[in-house]
Amino acid sequence: MIGKTFGSIYPPPLWHPHLLITRFRLAGYHPRIIKTAILLLFLSLTASAIAQTAASSKEVDAVYPQAHDLYVDLHQNPELSTHETQTASKLAVRLQNLGYDVTEHVGGTGVVAILRNGTGPTVMLRTELDALPVEEKTDVPYASKVRAKDEAGNDVPVMHACGHDLHMAALVGTAAIMVKSRDTWHGTLVLIGQPAEETIGGAKMMIEDGLFTRFPKPSVGVALHIGNDLPVGQVGITPGVYNTNADSLRITIYGKGGHGSAPQTAIDPIVIAARTILTLQTIASREVTPGEMAVVTVGYIRAGTKNNIIPDQGEMGLTVRTRNAGVRKQILAAITRITKAEALAGGAPQEPLIEHIEETNLVYNDPTLAQRLRLPLEAALGKENVITTEPVTPSEDYSVFIDQGVTSLYFSLGGANPQKLAEARAAGMSLPSNHSPFFVPDVEPALRTGIASEVAVLRNLLNRAKP
Ligand SMILES: [Zn+2]
Ligand SMILES: [Zn+2]
Numbered sequence: 001m002i003g004k005t006f007g008s009i010y011p012p013p014l015w016h017p018h019l020l021i022t023r024f025r026l027a028g029y030h031p032r033i034i035k036t037a038i039l040l041l042f043l044s045l046t047a048s049a050i051a052q053t054a055a056s057s058k059e060v061d062a063v064y065p066q067a068h069d070l071y072v073d074l075h076q077n078p079e080l081s082t083h084e085t086q087t088a089s090k091l092a093v094r095l096q097n098l099g100y101d102v103t104e105h106v107g108g109t110g111v112v113a114i115l116r117n118g119t120g121p122t123v124m125l126r127t128e129l130d131a132l133p134v135e136e137k138t139d140v141p142y143a144s145k146v147r148a149k150d151e152a153g154n155d156v157p158v159m160h161a162c163g164h165d166l167h168m169a170a171l172v173g174t175a176a177i178m179v180k181s182r183d184t185w186h187g188t189l190v191l192i193g194q195p196a197e198e199t200i201g202g203a204k205m206m207i208e209d210g211l212f213t214r215f216p217k218p219s220v221g222v223a224l225h226i227g228n229d230l231p232v233g234q235v236g237i238t239p240g241v242y243n244t245n246a247d248s249l250r251i252t253i254y255g256k257g258g259h260g261s262a263p264q265t266a267i268d269p270i271v272i273a274a275r276t277i278l279t280l281q282t283i284a285s286r287e288v289t290p291g292e293m294a295v296v297t298v299g300y301i302r303a304g305t306k307n308n309i310i311p312d313q314g315e316m317g318l319t320v321r322t323r324n325a326g327v328r329k330q331i332l333a334a335i336t337r338i339t340k341a342e343a344l345a346g347g348a349p350q351e352p353l354i355e356h357i358e359e360t361n362l363v364y365n366d367p368t369l370a371q372r373l374r375l376p377l378e379a380a381l382g383k384e385n386v387i388t389t390e391p392v393t394p395s396e397d398y399s400v401f402i403d404q405g406v407t408s409l410y411f412s413l414g415g416a417n418p419q420k421l422a423e424a425r426a427a428g429m430s431l432p433s434n435h436s437p438f439f440v441p442d443v444e445p446a447l448r449t450g451i452a453s454e455v456a457v458l459r460n461l462l463n464r465a466k467p
Pocket of ligand 2: 128162163164225434
């Protein structure tokens with residue numbers, strides 16, 4: 001058992017060093033031989049302790065074929081956010097067959113699988129379930145050809161362009177190893193299949209459906225995310241702030257419709273929107289303290305139907321990314337001020353409608369936990385394969401679990417083929433990122449590393465009385 005010292009055991013067991021020396025001496029052995037024997041005994045105990053933490057390649061070999069089959073199946077059959085019904089049931093069936101206590105439909109399509117293994121900490125491992133409205137353009141033989149209806153009823157292509165299929169496959173592989181090796185850990189393992197991460201709503205839906213009241217509440221949580229910034233075999237840890245706060249806004253600007261040839265009879269919302277967009281760009285450049293992370297992006301603008309008609313309203317969608325709570329507040333206030341002022345300047349008949357439609361806090365990696373879990377990851381993957389990474393700009397609703405008091409580590413999993421990554425870097429390029437129609441990880445080594453790292457951190461966390 002890791003973390004238990006000889007000094008804490010009283011009375012000393014038969015194999016306690018002092019008793020061993022006495023026993024060997026009584027048996028007439030030379031002190032040097034006794035010392036060597038004890039050293040060998042300690043080395044073997046240490047080796048077995050490390051072996052208990054890191055999943056052996058044999059353990060990963062045993063679960064890999066099934067994990068890979070699941071990956072291919074999920075990749076070929078992606079489902080959009082909140083519609084992950086088949087995905088959830090595939091996950092649920094496998095976890096149930098492994099012996100987990102599984103509950104489906106937690107917060108929509110969410111899955112909760114629990115494995116109780118004696119007294120000890122409660123630790124959570126989370127995967128996302130959803131795919132994206134992206135048309136796959138990779139050349140893998142199992143590329144998705146799926147199309148589905150989005151929330152607005154549009155027919156859209158669907159692809160696992162963020163790697164959530166690999167996260168699910170890794171979680172099931174890890175789940176199988178944890179069942180087979182119950183003697184290496186104790187406590188309660190809670191596996192979460194979370195819907196609707198891409199639309200930043202699934203974690204909240206699960207919490208509101210009693211994730212932490214109907215089921216054991218974890219004290220510690222772990223999640224990983226695959227990306228093409230790191231080569232396969234490596235994981236990246238970012239202690240402290242991992243990503244950004246995200247806010248999504250929908251703004252409707254009102255005007256007065258009319259004939260395109262007679263602008264004097266109308267109030268043009270397109271011109272007001274155009275001025276608003278440009279002024280919004282001065283928030284990050286002119287208002288926020290230099291050096292503070294601040295992004296204001298207008299991702300779409302929609303107005304009008306025909307070239308000779310002035311529409312009566314226009315709509316635009318914004319995303320705002322920050323790391324500092326004060327800056328976040330400052331930017332949201334500036335957006336409101338500028339949007340209202342530009343509408344007033346343009347003579348709009350009514351104030352613009354500003355809707356705050358989505359928001360999520362940044363993911364914060366507990367620095368002490370990050371430091372602690374670096375050791376089992378290094379033991380599992382090699383010291384050179386656990387690197388410290390800079391914070392990223394994409395956001396994640398995993399922060400909802402952290403905000404509920406689940407101390408966490410959210411780490412990066414290398415997905416890039418090392419040779420392709422080196423070639424791209426040499427050419428000053430990068431490999432297709434998450435959400436690209438060309439996003440494709442180097443599946444086998446990435447999935448193996450994902451499983452090995454999850455097992456390593458879970459065994460470490462589930463071997464401590466107080467994680
Ligand atoms: Zn994504
Ligand atoms: Zn993702």
